[in-house]
Amino acid sequence: MLHTVNKSPFExxxxxxxxxxxKKGSAILLLEDGxxxxxxxxTVSDKVASAAKDNSVYVLGPDMKARGLAEGQLIDGIKxxxxxxxxDLVADNDGVTPWL
Amino acid sequence: xAEYDFDTEGVKKTITFLNRKAPYGTIYALEVLESVLxxxxxxxxxxxxxxxxxxxxxxxxxxxxxxxMKNFLPTYGIIEMEKxxxxxxxxxxxxxxxxxxxxxxEARGLTPDDFKVExxxxxxxxxxxxxxxxxxxxxx
Amino acid sequence: MKFGIxxxxxxxxxxxxxxxxxxxxxxxEKGHEVPRxxxxxxxxxxxxxxxxxxxxxxxxxxxWSDLAxxxxxxxxxxxxxxxxxxxVEDNLMDGFRISGLGQLxxxxxxxxxxxxxxx
Numbered sequence: 349m350l351h352t353v354n355k356s357p358f359e360x361x362x363x364x365x366x367x368x369x370x371k372k373g374s375a376i377l378l379l380e381d382g383x384x385x386x387x388x389x390x391t392v393s394d395k396v397a398s399a400a401k402d403n404s405v406y407v408l409g410p411d412m413k414a415r416g417l418a419e420g421q422l423i424d425g426i427k428x429x430x431x432x433x434x435x436d437l438v439a440d441n442d443g444v445t446p447w448l
Numbered sequence: 449x450a451e452y453d454f455d456t457e458g459v460k461k462t463i464t465f466l467n468r469k470a471p472y473g474t475i476y477a478l479e480v481l482e483s484v485l486x487x488x489x490x491x492x493x494x495x496x497x498x499x500x501x502x503x504x505x506x507x508x509x510x511x512x513x514x515x516x517m518k519n520f521l522p523t524y525g526i527i528e529m530e531k532x533x534x535x536x537x538x539x540x541x542x543x544x545x546x547x548x549x550x551x552x553x554e555a556r557g558l559t560p561d562d563f564k565v566e567x568x569x570x571x572x573x574x575x576x577x578x579x580x581x582x583x584x585x586x587x588x
Numbered sequence: 589m590k591f592g593i594x595x596x597x598x599x600x601x602x603x604x605x606x607x608x609x610x611x612x613x614x615x616x617e618k619g620h621e622v623p624r625x626x627x628x629x630x631x632x633x634x635x636x637x638x639x640x641x642x643x644x645x646x647x648x649x650x651x652w653s654d655l656a657x658x659x660x661x662x663x664x665x666x667x668x669x670x671x672x673x674x675x676v677e678d679n680l681m682d683g684f685r686i687s688g689l690g691q692l693x694x695x696x697x698x699x700x701x702x703x704x705x706x707x
């Protein structure tokens with residue numbers, strides 16, 4: 349299952365609920381305002397880093413770029429994908445759960 | 449452009465409706481109900497799931513008169529009836545579950561007695577399994 | 589593979605419609621099929637032909653319409669959600685059509701994946 353999170357973790361609980369309800373080994377894609385969760389040095393970084401050990405966590409590059417976030421700021425283990433990579437994630441997982 | 453002609457003959461899927469928003473403040477709770485009901489017409493399996501503030505959608509005692517908004521709590525009664533009909537009808541292959549996540553419920557000081565409809569209360573881990581085995585998830 | 593798409597927010601206020609459009613474009617470029625995009629909730633505003641953004645901005649409505657024509661994507665606006673918000677045949681952009689919510693269930697049934705964009 350691919351889980352998509354499009355909300356900032358500082359504004360809503362979408363990411364928190366996603367991490368609680370995604371089975372270990374899931375794919376998680378951070379997009380739109382969800383990309384802020386991928387950055388190191390924040391109050392949620394530890395939680396996301398730990399989730400990235402049990403799951404595959406991805407961040408949508410075009411959304412990072414638009415918001416001035418650099419790859420160097422990413423939490424270790426998070427992979428950057430473009431829209432084509434997003435498409436592959438949807439195709440490679442057996443369903444998509446949106447956390448809006 | 450032209451209407452796409454899907455071949456849905458004999459297709460049976462499990463659609464999960466993931467309700468995470470409180471009622472009335474936004475329209476999400478109301479419009480998702482309409483999509484739940486329509487899936488009955490296609491005899492699809494459905495999980496109607498309440499997580500986070502979504503649990504407030506089915507809290508007893510809504511009275512929207514002062515807001516002049518439609519009280520949609522009775523619609524959940526219709527969903528419950530559809531589910532019961534499907535459960536009782538042996539010829540009908542349609543399995544509906546109405547699920548509340550225990551953690552979300554307890555965090556908001558609610559118990560199963562607070563709900564308008566009969567629900568299955570599942571732990572986060574149990575609900576994770578339900579989500580993982582869904583063919584399509586519609587969030588709201 | 590066949591993807592069904594659900595767009596639940598209108599253009600401009602939320603990024604949902606933009607994300608959906610970029611996703612659909614990438615999916616088609618990769619050789620996947622996107623037989624239907626269903627517009628629900630405020631998503632019905634994506635079909636408003638009276639939308640006239642400034643010249644230096646993207647035209648979300650026209651972009652969907654062009655995609656429908658070029659790639660034969662079935663763009664369906666929910667009739668009930670549209671009526672509520674005043675999206676009717678009179679102001680419906682070319683390439684979109686209005687139909688019932690059953691078309692969403694059908695898209696969930698008839699595709700390999702349903703991908704939802706909303707808020």
